[in-house]
Amino acid sequence: MTQQSNGVLLSVKDLVVSYGAIRALHGISFEVGEGEVVTLIGANGAGKSTTLNAVSGLVRPSGGEIRFLGRRIDGKPGHAIVRLGLTQVPEGRRPFLGMTVRENLQLGAFNRPKSEISETMDRVFKSFPRLKERLGQTAGTLSGGELQMLAMARGLMARPRLMMLDEPSMGLSPILVQExxxxxxxxxxxxxxxxxxxxxxxxxxxxxxxxxxLETGEVVLSGTAAELRESPRVKSAYLGE
Amino acid sequence: MSYFLQQLINGLQLGFVYALIALGYTMVYGIVKLINFAHGDVFMVGAYLGFFAMANWALPFPVAILVAMVGCAVLGMVIERLAYKPLRNAPRISALITAMGVSLFIENFTNLNFVFGPAPRAFPRPFAVRTFNLGGVSITNITVIVFGVSILLMVALTWFVNSTKTGRAMRAVSMDKDTSRLMGIDVDRIITITFGIGSALAGAGGVLFGFAYPQIQPLMGIMPGLKAFVAAVLGGIGIIPGAMLGAVIMGVVETFTSAYVSSTLRDAVAFGVLIIVLLVRPTGILGRPGREKV
Known part of the structure; x- marks a missing residue:
């Protein structure tokens, strides 16, 4: 795959996050360019979700800076960050279970003008046709794969420039993971x-x-996907080769 | 039979007023998991605002209800911002104790002579009481108005919560605050709005209460507030239709006890119902075990 970065969207510099006395992130730095797919890999407890939650404004960093489109966003409240075009599809999908699929999608577009919602929904259904059939059902009746699709569709409803996805493959069958x-x-x-x-x-x-x-709150390796596929460290620790 | 129907109507009238108070308890609990013990006192302030609007400013009755609703909405939002918001991340017991403190403060502050004063006041009747006789059951125009206004407000609230964008956000915040933030919802704003709406309903309830049982005083909110709280728990706290159902049951049980047993046992039986329901169905009549909604 070619790298199509023609500008930096998100830049994280020396990000430190602590929960009480425990330091979850020890100053990590990374960037996401316009048009890119960037992945943070790492084991449980490496600080991946914490990183996303800090970028989303759900946890307050104790050091470093986060810029989106060049503007500082660290310390901004979560809802203001979404408005800038940066959404997160959280770990565990977190659907609003008692609400219908339609209501979940409408909530995703909370800050968008009402006039564009049905158009955005149609566009989202092109990627997730199954959700269209389920519009009137409550989210609680969906299967795990459908819930992941709902969570992603809900994230897209905000028409983000950058979408962050936390463990989208968790708990899904291999075929669904592929999909x-x-x-x-x-x-x-x-x-x-x-x-x-x-x-x-x-x-x-x-x-x-x-x-x-990411390992225990630090970036230990970085590079293009092709480079890291050949890295002995990644091969042994993450690909099981 | 007609005596029974008569008591049923009296019970429903009381139950509807309780419902207007219970809704605020249940909405606030649904969204911040706090029993707002100052809520009964907001109801009392609503009755006084209605009183001043009619007796001192000579405003018509519907306008008096609006004045009470707006005034109480502002009061509720101020209480939330000053007393509860700073404790958002504190242990729940801190907020609960604060709520009791706010309640005592409002009761004692309004009891001062230069505020409302301790002396009971007669609530003005904007028009003569007329009684209609329907097959042995007498219904006053007051009852008709209490029924009409309460039902209108409950329908309006149900529509608001289920069909508007803000209502949807309220339900979302009550289910999952962090995910609501990821949707771009300003959670603090929604919490403040919830306090405002709940308090406005209590304000309307206060005016209707003064209108139906025409004597008001600064401690008048304690008992109805407690009964409405019980009603909210009875129906399943955090569930809007539950609060309405629980309140109607409380009003009817209380009135029937006075009518058929003894009026001194009225409160004991009303709270006895709560104990029984909590023993048999701890999540309330409409509550589902392990799940909470607005």
Missing amino acids: IFSIISEINRQGTSILLVEQNAYMALRVAHRVYV
Whole structure:
């Protein structure tokens, strides 16, 4: 895959996050360029979700800076960050279970003008046709794969420039994982940049342009996906080769 | 039979007023998991605002209700911002104790002579009471108005919560605050709006209460507030239709106890119902175990 970065969308510099006395991130730095798919891989507890939550404004960093489109966003409230065009599809999908699929999608477009919502929905259904059939059902009746699709569709409803996905493959069958990742690539081709957090390094390396490897709160390796596929460290620790 | 129907109507009238208070308890609990013990006192302030609007400023009754609703909405939002918001991340017990403190403050502050004063006041009747006789059951125009206004407000609230963008955001925030933030919802703003709406309903309830049982005083919010809280728990706290159902049950049970047993046992039976429901169905009548909604 070619790298199509013609400008930096998100830049994170020396990001430090602590939960009480415990330091979850020890100053990590990375960038996501316009049009890119960037992946953070790492084991459980490496700080991947914490990174996304800090960028989304859900946890407050204790050091470093986060810029989106050149503007500082660290310390801004979460809802203001979404408005800038940066959304997160959270780990575990977090659907609003008691609400219908339609209501979930409408919530995704919370800050968008009412007039464009049905058009955005039609566009989102091109990637997720199954959701269209389920519009009136409550989210609680969907299967795990459908919930992941709902979470991604909900994220797209905000028409983000950058969408962050936290463990989209978690708990899904191999066929569904393939499907989800091909949709992610498709979304990227349509112009949305992607920051992906994954434990499934094999799939992550296939869709990503560039990869950062996170271990215990630090970036230990980074490079293009092709480079990291050949790295002995990645091969032994993440690809099981 | 007609005595029974008569008592049923009296019970429903009381129940509807309780419902207007109970809705605020349940909405606030649904969204911030706080029992806002100052809510009964907001109801009392609503009754006084209605009183001043009619007796001092000579405003018509519908306008008096609006004045009370707007005034109470502002009061509720101010209480939330000053007393509860700073405790958003504190242990729940801190907020609960603060709520009791706010309640005591409002009761004692309004009891001062230069505020409302401790002396009870007669709530003005904007028109003569007329009684209609329907097959042995007498219904006053007051009852008709209490029914009409409460039902109108409950329908309006249900529509608002289920069909508007802000209502959808309220439900989302009550389910999952962080995910709501990821949707771009300003969670603090939605919480403030929820306090405003709940308090406005209590304000309307206060005016209707003064209108139906025409004597008001600064401690008048305690008992109805407590009953409405019980009603909200009875129906399943955090669930809007539950609050309405629980309140109607409370009003009817209380009135039937006075009518058929003894009026001194009225409160004991009303709270007894709560104990039984909590023993049999701890999440309330409409509550589902392990799940909470607005």
